Amino acid sequence: MVEFKDLTLREGSQVPDLRISDEQGRRVIESLARLDVSCVELSFPRAQERAGWYRHADDLGLRTAALARATPGDVDAALAVDPDEVEIIITSSDVQLEHALGKSRDEARALLVENVRRVTGAGTTAGATLMDAMRADVDFLVECARAAVDAGAAHVTLADTTGAGTTDRVHTVVAAVGDAIGDDAAVAIHTHDDMGVATANATTGVTAGATRVDATIGGIGERAGNAPLEEVAVYLTERGDDLHLDVDELVPAAQSVHQTLDVDVSPDKPVIGDRAYKHESGLHTAAMLREPWTYMPFDPSTYGASNQLLFGEETGRGAVRALLESLDVDATDESVAVALEEIHDRAARADGPLSLEETRELLTDRFGTDA
Structure with a gap:
């Protein structure tokens, strides 16, 4: 069974010039509830609390997630909105460790473990996201994933943060981490579309063993966007995968999200474009x-x-x-x-x-x- 975590509102908040009001967010959540997505990651509470969105999603029966960097302040802010799970992120590539985080591999791994434990210690489910995973050393990814799971993480998300991954690389990375953690936790794939292959990379991740996919409606997200949920869902459905998703509502729900956010859809965009059929x-x-x-x-x-x-x-x-x-x-x-x-x-x-x-x-x- 493949599950989807929708990140439209959290990723959408990072899009330049896209300002999402409280009411727009609520309407997007209602559209996502029509799809019965497995989880909705609604915000990065350290920057935007959006507690009302979490309660609205709760009322609609959706599982919620909040994003936090591997710092106590971020984790506490995320726990304060009372989500069902907190996603702890830490970078994993050497270039980002040096120039974005300013930490060594050992220091980053220790921060990840410490803050996963901080979440689980509060009685909340923790997930671990390894950023820039497709440019990271595979052995280090495996070490971080194993450490996070041993600390209590319920899943490990491998994020192609810069959209630099190829399908071969995605398959190698997902398979290696999946082998390392086995049945102890789930593997999720998170892709960006900088090279136009976010959908291909997401579905390749599932082929390699991922059982969760991070995606956004229409691919809404920073830079070139994320894997479009509707494209990944159609591809997986057509090849025979079993999805936790109400696909019969896919096109109208996705179009409704774009209308709510006033985000244009290219006429030739797959699945939801005006000329698609x-x-x-x-x-x-x-x-x-x-x-x-x-x-x-x-x-x-x-x-x-x-x-x-x-x-x-x-x-x-x-x-x-x-x-x-x-x-x-x-x-x-x-x-x-x-x-x-x-x-x-x-x-x-x-x-x-x-x-x-x-x-x-x-x-x-x-x-x-x-x-």
């Missing part, structure tokens, strides 16, 4: 009228969406012939030519292509009520 090419529409699977990798209705066949300037004789046949109209060369002219004229007057329903109505009127 639209087809106007004559070759495509002709085939899809006969078999919808012809030019789709999955059934959109599984995820709360639907195909949209469009008819206009790009429509050709093959598509019109298939459409006439579906209306029980004799698709002679003459009727196809007439229908094609009607479609082109109407689309030109409408300043855009017609939907399948509009085109069916147009042709039914043109060729008689028996159609």
